[in-house]
Amino acid sequence: xxxxxxxWKSFSxxxxxxxxxxxIAQGEVCAIIGPSGSGxxxxxxxxxxxxxxxxxxxxxxxxxITSPKMDIQKIRQNIGMxxxxxxxxxxxxxxxxxxxxxIHVKNIPxxxxxLKAKELLERVNLTNKADSYPARLSGGQRQRVAIARSLxxxxxxxxxxEPTSALDPEMVKEVLEVIRNLAHTxxxxxxxxxxxxxxxEVADRICFLDEGQLTENLSPDEFFSKPRTKRARQxxxxxx
Amino acid sequence: xxxxxxLILEIIPYILQGLFITLEFTLLSAILGFVWGVVLALFxxxxxxxxxxxAVFYTSIFRGLPLILSLTLVYFATPQLFHYDITALEAGVxxxxxxxxxxxxxxxxxxxxxxxxxxxxxAIALGIPYRKMMxxxxxxxxxxxxxxxxxNESIALLKDSALVSTIGATDLLRRANIVAAEKYLYFxxxxxxxxxxxxxxxxxxxxxxxxxxxMRRSD
Ligand SMILES: Nc1ncnc2c1ncn2[C@@H]1O[C@H](COP(=O)(O)OP(=O)(O)O)[C@@H](O)[C@H]1O
Ligand SMILES: [Mg+2]
Numbered sequence: 001x002x003x004x005x006x007x008w009k010s011f012s013x014x015x016x017x018x019x020x021x022x023x024i025a026q027g028e029v030c031a032i033i034g035p036s037g038s039g040x041x042x043x044x045x046x047x048x049x050x051x052x053x054x055x056x057x058x059x060x061x062x063x064x065i066t067s068p069k070m071d072i073q074k075i076r077q078n079i080g081m082x083x084x085x086x087x088x089x090x091x092x093x094x095x096x097x098x099x100x101x102x103i104h105v106k107n108i109p110x111x112x113x114x115l116k117a118k119e120l121l122e123r124v125n126l127t128n129k130a131d132s133y134p135a136r137l138s139g140g141q142r143q144r145v146a147i148a149r150s151l152x153x154x155x156x157x158x159x160x161x162e163p164t165s166a167l168d169p170e171m172v173k174e175v176l177e178v179i180r181n182l183a184h185t186x187x188x189x190x191x192x193x194x195x196x197x198x199x200x201e202v203a204d205r206i207c208f209l210d211e212g213q214l215t216e217n218l219s220p221d222e223f224f225s226k227p228r229t230k231r232a233r234q235x236x237x238x239x240x
Numbered sequence: 241x242x243x244x245x246x247l248i249l250e251i252i253p254y255i256l257q258g259l260f261i262t263l264e265f266t267l268l269s270a271i272l273g274f275v276w277g278v279v280l281a282l283f284x285x286x287x288x289x290x291x292x293x294x295a296v297f298y299t300s301i302f303r304g305l306p307l308i309l310s311l312t313l314v315y316f317a318t319p320q321l322f323h324y325d326i327t328a329l330e331a332g333v334x335x336x337x338x339x340x341x342x343x344x345x346x347x348x349x350x351x352x353x354x355x356x357x358x359x360x361x362x363a364i365a366l367g368i369p370y371r372k373m374m375x376x377x378x379x380x381x382x383x384x385x386x387x388x389x390x391x392n393e394s395i396a397l398l399k400d401s402a403l404v405s406t407i408g409a410t411d412l413l414r415r416a417n418i419v420a421a422e423k424y425l426y427f428x429x430x431x432x433x434x435x436x437x438x439x440x441x442x443x444x445x446x447x448x449x450x451x452x453x454x455m456r457r458s459d
Pocket of ligand 2: 040041042162
């Protein structure tokens, strides 16, 4: 589903990603972990070209999205992204947030979009918030809406960039619960997270980024019991 | 001091016709200036060097010239250059549109820049095309932030509109002066139109406050 070949990315003189290669199968859940500043967000943002890589190739469903003649907007419709700080549209209600892109990007009839949105709101347990503005919601509720908004586009891939890092502790659970349920639907997911227990439970694979290099790419069992590199061991000791 | 307000009672209808001209003029200039200002602001944030350079240069021109100079230039140069007999109202609307767009574009540009980067990223990630993202996601938020500044700009426009009296448009101020010259009464007609301007501007401020409150509903 996702193939990354020899990806390089730098910001002016700072090399953030160094020769990262990775492939994720359809339906797989991949957790990206690593110290802060190691390039996790940048890697994730390259997958939908929010960042343009300097070198290397990215293939989504065997289509090279890094090729200049690719219609990237079309590709992005198929890749949902959930941000640490939600980024709901504050001037739209929850329902309006969710139906905007389906209607204006995918040309789905409004009625149908509303139906779909309500169904998704039920799935994230927010049926009664359809007409609220984002400012009226708690952090956990906002993040669940953000997830539902992405899902409304019916993407095959979901990217999560530290979806619970901006939340108060008591709200982390409700968001993780939503993501966990999603993992069982067969959607392909890439999750950047600091929630080790969650990664261990939900992910099929753990990728460890260290200073821009992908140094470990293992099953959760292997990674958490015997990581190969010293840096990963040190990182785990600090996190667990 | 002897004031003769009873004398100007009869010319009130005449003055009020000037009110319509002032309002027509201000409203047209405000709307057209806003639209053109949005376009200029989009030029200013675009990566296209030509559009960008044009908008920056354009703004500097209008900032660098006295408004009354631009106004007389448009009014007197248009017939000479284009052989078109421009009316005072047209010249006024054109000048004030061009001028207020220059100022508004700067305000709008700042308003757009102040919208959280994440809004743009979320829109891009959803596959929303640039134009829709701007109109439906970014500009409404920018607009809300700059609403007070826009109202101030319209107030300035309303006040500046009195300048069209210098090229012969029979707006409020011009009519007051005409009455003054005919009846040898200065204080009363000027006080009357002063009062009308004042009421207009106070109402505008008041409308802006209501709008602001309504838009803040989503906060
Ligand atoms: N747009 C940017 N411009 C400049 N530097 C950036 C930008 N985005 C990220 N960086 C830098 O790249 C490095 C990796 O960032 P990031 O991918 O966000 O790391 P992580 O998500 O693992 O914490 C950091 O040092 C960060 O400061
Ligand atoms: Mg990050």
